[in-house]
Amino acid sequence: MNTFVLGLVVVIYLLAIAFLGYRGYKQTKSAKDYLLAGRDIHPFVMAMSYGATFISTSAIIGFGGIAGVYGMGLIWLTALNIIVGVFIAFIFFGRVTRKMGHNLDAHTFPEFLGNRFQSKKIQIISGAVIFISMPLYAAVVLIGGARFIESIFEIDFSLALTFFSIIIAAYVIAGGLKGVMYTDALQGSIMFLSLFFLLIVTYVKLGGVSAAHEALTNMVNLVPESLTSKGHEGWTVFPKMNSAWWWALTTNIILGVGIGVLAQPQLVVRFMTVKSNRELNRAVLIGGIFIFVATGFVFTVGALTNLYFYNESGQLAIQVAKGNVDLIIPEYISAAMPEWFVYLFMLALLSAGMSTLSSQFHTMGTSLGRDFIENVFPNKKIDSMMISKIGIIVAILISIIIGYKLPGSIIARGTAIFFGICAATFLPVYFGALYWKRVTKTAALWSILTGLIASVFSLGFMHVKESEPLGICQAIFGKPTLASEFPWMIVDPILIAMPISIVVLIVVSLATQKTSDEHLAACYKGIK
Amino acid sequence: MLGINDPGIYLGYLFSILGLxxxxxxxxxxxxxxxxxxxxxxxKDLEWESKDELTKGEI
Incomplete structure (x- = not known):
């Protein structure tokens, strides 16, 4: 790869990002602008920002690589991402959230829950949960991005990390959510174009859609013994029922990530950035196409890399990547794609990381500033924008420290930990806030707390993928997990913690006093 | 279907396309x-604007 050309491409890209960040800065005049992008975001920008925030570098490289090892079963994640993450999220959650958020003067997701249930405690606790658990998720993306820059430009890791953090910090702090969403739209477009091209070229190289799939199906006898024992039955076959990989795919990836998306604070807040439901209706179309390409295309290519590498070198993708799943997609790009595409793909990966991080930083900053500090010190006259900016700086520093200090094995589970905690803690209460008027303030608070405790317990003591690297269970009980029987040690924490949180929400709601009719009328005003 | 014989996979594609x-x-x-x-x-928007005036000047 030509370093000069790469440098030039990256400089042009950064200038475009700087311009969009500056545009966000110039248009940000109030807390509404800073926290909710002025509530007048264009549907294209909203949809691309939602998608680009949702799809991080690890979704492309990590899940693409997993498809390279285990095959096309991951396509179910695409199906759920479109049906749940876009269609259901926008139409059944987004439209009501937008209107109710407006009725309640909510600027953030915790403020939405707090105002809906007339409880500052709920806002403070929700803000704290997000601020404490999200840095681990941000650290995953941050470290991934810095490692990527380190390897591409052959610079020191610390320098890459500093450079990467400062650039994102600059436009998030100055431009607020407008800066974040404008840059997201550009970054999402780059991701879309590269992944679209990637699949088309792959099929052309492999002789067409049916020919490529048939050839990959015929490679079933080449599946290594180590994978067949886990339930792998070929790259175009769903894993064997009740096998280890079947449980991991169905619960962790498909349900965990596919359902977990509904309660992501950085995504929910985007529903409140548009002026009317018309914008959300339009965003459904754009978001659906984006997610289909951004996930479905890369998962398909991931599986097909086996065919390409086998034809070229007689090796499977994981063998070419020397056992490192994360290297399958990059190895394929550099081996099979034209050189100009390699540059574009670099930008796509950089974009995927930056768009996710910028939203994470913004959400953590507003959680600390607007939701936590402003409510813990209610008598102090605090400027929302200033305190959110300070919150963002603190969030970035914490994410960097976590990235440096925590072992790689824990960092690698950061996304799953955050998704698990968010889904169990917020999803039942968020759904109740939108659709069940009987939910009470006490029930909402208890549901949040039990969801949080159950998910943390499940992550720390049951689900071996997290409990082992965290090491708390080992330190207390002398074993990596308390779950002794299959499949409990591999069942996603969401499937354990979320039902508990739902039961608590229902039971406590029915046992406590109803919310006043006046408040409910104010919440549901204009919602049919 | 298109070289994929397992319903577990082609149904996944089918649902993805139907969702799209x-x-x-x-x-x-x-x-x-x-x-x-x-x-x-x-x-309400105008009310927000006027409330937000209080926090102006910090950018």
């Missing part, structure tokens, strides 16, 4: 629907 079609059709059918004309909503 649903998003596209919904978007087209509702492209101009849902525009906010509620006078109170506009009023």
């Amino acid at each position: 079609i649903a998003c596209i059709v919904y978007g087209i059918l509702n492209w101009n629907k849902g525009r906010e004309t509620d006078i109170e909503e506009i009023q």
Whole structure:
């Protein structure tokens, strides 16, 4: 790869990002602008920002690589991402959230829950949960991005990390959510174009859609013994029922990530950035196409890399990547794609990381500033924008420290930990806030707390993928997990913690006093 | 179907494509629907603006 050309491409890209960040800065005049992008975001920008925030570098490289090892079963994640993450999220959650958020003067997701249930405690606790658990998720993306820059430009890791953090910090702090969403739209477009091209070229190289799939199906006898024992039955076959990989795919990836998306604070807040439901209706179309390409295309290519590498070198993708799943997609790009595409793909990966991080930083900053500090010190006259900016700086520093200090094995589970905690803690209460008027303030608070405790317990003591690297269970009980029987040690924490949180929400709601009719009328005003 | 014989996989593709079609059709059918004309909503926006005035000047 030509370093000069790469440098030039990256400089042009950064200038475009700087311009969009500056545009966000110039248009940000109030807390509404800073926290909710002025509530007048264009549907294209909203949809691309939602998608680009949702799809991080690890979704492309990590899940693409997993498809390279285990095959096309991951396509179910695409199906759920479109049906749940876009269609259901926008139409059944987004439209009501937008209107109710407006009725309640909510600027953030915790403020939405707090105002809906007339409880500052709920806002403070929700803000704290997000601020404490999200840095681990941000650290995953941050470290991934810095490692990527380190390897591409052959610079020191610390320098890459500093450079990467400062650039994102600059436009998030100055431009607020407008800066974040404008840059997201550009970054999402780059991701879309590269992944679209990637699949088309792959099929052309492999002789067409049916020919490529048939050839990959015929490679079933080449599946290594180590994978067949886990339930792998070929790259175009769903894993064997009740096998280890079947449980991991169905619960962790498909349900965990596919359902977990509904309660992501950085995504929910985007529903409140548009002026009317018309914008959300339009965003459904754009978001659906984006997610289909951004996930479905890369998962398909991931599986097909086996065919390409086998034809070229007689090796499977994981063998070419020397056992490192994360290297399958990059190895394929550099081996099979034209050189100009390699540059574009670099930008796509950089974009995927930056768009996710910028939203994470913004959400953590507003959680600390607007939701936590402003409510813990209610008598102090605090400027929302200033305190959110300070919150963002603190969030970035914490994410960097976590990235440096925590072992790689824990960092690698950061996304799953955050998704698990968010889904169990917020999803039942968020759904109740939108659709069940009987939910009470006490029930909402208890549901949040039990969801949080159950998910943390499940992550720390049951689900071996997290409990082992965290090491708390080992330190207390002398074993990596308390779950002794299959499949409990591999069942996603969401499937354990979320039902508990739902039961608590229902039971406590029915046992406590109803919310006043006046408040409910104010919440549901204009919602049919 | 297109070289994939396992229903566990082609149903995944089918649902992905059906989800995509649903998003596209919904978007087209509702492209101009849902525009906010509620006078109170506009009023509320103006209220927000005036409240937010208090926090201006910090950028």
